[in-house]
Amino acid sequence: MRSTAIPLHPNAQPPAQFRAIRKQFDAVDALRGVDLTIRPGELVALLGANGAGKTTAVRILLGLIAPTSGEARVFGGNPRDAASRTRVGAMLQIARVPETLRVREHIELFSSYYPTPMPLAEVIEAAGLHGLENRLYGQLSGGQQKRVLFALAICGNPDVLVLDEPTTGLDVESRRALWKQIRAFIARGRSVLLTTHYLAEAEALADRVIVLHRGVIVAEGTPQQIKGDSATLEDAFIEMVS
Numbered sequence: 001m002r003s004t005a006i007p008l009h010p011n012a013q014p015p016a017q018f019r020a021i022r023k024q025f026d027a028v029d030a031l032r033g034v035d036l037t038i039r040p041g042e043l044v045a046l047l048g049a050n051g052a053g054k055t056t057a058v059r060i061l062l063g064l065i066a067p068t069s070g071e072a073r074v075f076g077g078n079p080r081d082a083a084s085r086t087r088v089g090a091m092l093q094i095a096r097v098p099e100t101l102r103v104r105e106h107i108e109l110f111s112s113y114y115p116t117p118m119p120l121a122e123v124i125e126a127a128g129l130h131g132l133e134n135r136l137y138g139q140l141s142g143g144q145q146k147r148v149l150f151a152l153a154i155c156g157n158p159d160v161l162v163l164d165e166p167t168t169g170l171d172v173e174s175r176r177a178l179w180k181q182i183r184a185f186i187a188r189g190r191s192v193l194l195t196t197h198y199l200a201e202a203e204a205l206a207d208r209v210i211v212l213h214r215g216v217i218v219a220e221g222t223p224q225q226i227k228g229d230s231a232t233l234e235d236a237f238i239e240m241v242s
Contacts, residue, residue: 014037015038016037016061017036018036018072020070021057021060021071022034023065024068029215033216034057034070034217040190042186042191042207043182043186043191043192043194044193044207044209045201045205046194046212047196047226048197048211048212049197052215053214054212056215058164061193063081074087086114086158087160088162089154090161091162091163097137097145101137103129103133103137106151106152107123108120110156113156114155114156118155123154123155126151126185127147128181129144132147142169142174143173146170149166150182159191160192161190161193163182163193163194163195167198175201203224203227209222209225
């Protein structure tokens with residue numbers, strides 16, 4: 001994939017950054033000294049098997065949990081601050097969305113949480129939801145529900161988008177449709193952190209891939225470089241799914 005990353009001005013703060021992040025749950029180190037910087041217009045894929053530490057990294061970046069040590073920053077600010085949270089959109093693996101609200105109602109509700117949300121029509125277009133605006137969420141197919149969750153992640157017009165295994169459980173057609181919508185978001189100069197255990201997904205979308213294994217970064221590079229490092233991938237128990 002051709003890189004879309006925009007070079008940082010010397011005095012500019014990166015959209016997202018981890019510095020020596022460590023997170024411990026009881027006796028388990030979920031993350032062990034992780035350093036990560038995401039640049040403007042860049043999609044970074046965190047690739048790893050279940051339990052590698054991907055979701056923990058996402059929760060720290062979103063300010064949902066604090067690291068045991070180290071520092072996480074969103075445009076130089078604490079991810080737990082309100083000013084940082086309004087610049088970040090998220091699509092998580094587990095989303096409890098009321099099934100009795102219509103698609104339009106969900107988007108309007110989520111948009112109200114942000115100071116400068118996208119117009120409803122733009123959100124519908126970006127998420128591929130034309131014709132579904134008045135459908136109840138509970139009446140949608142799995143692929144359509146994923147598109148609604150993507151719409152809720154972008155409706156606040158965020159500068160950084162966090163996607164935690166967004167295509168898990170989707171068929172090939174639905175997965176590629178969501179990839180198209182993600183690419184369109186990146187084309188607007190925004191940044192994305194994507195977690196996945198699908199090498200094909202990282203290869204299709206990412207400018208840069210970071211391989212996590214047991215809370216440690218074991219490889220980093222372009223999708224082509226990572227794909228060529230078969231020994232590292234095997235050691236990290238990555239599931240290759242086309």
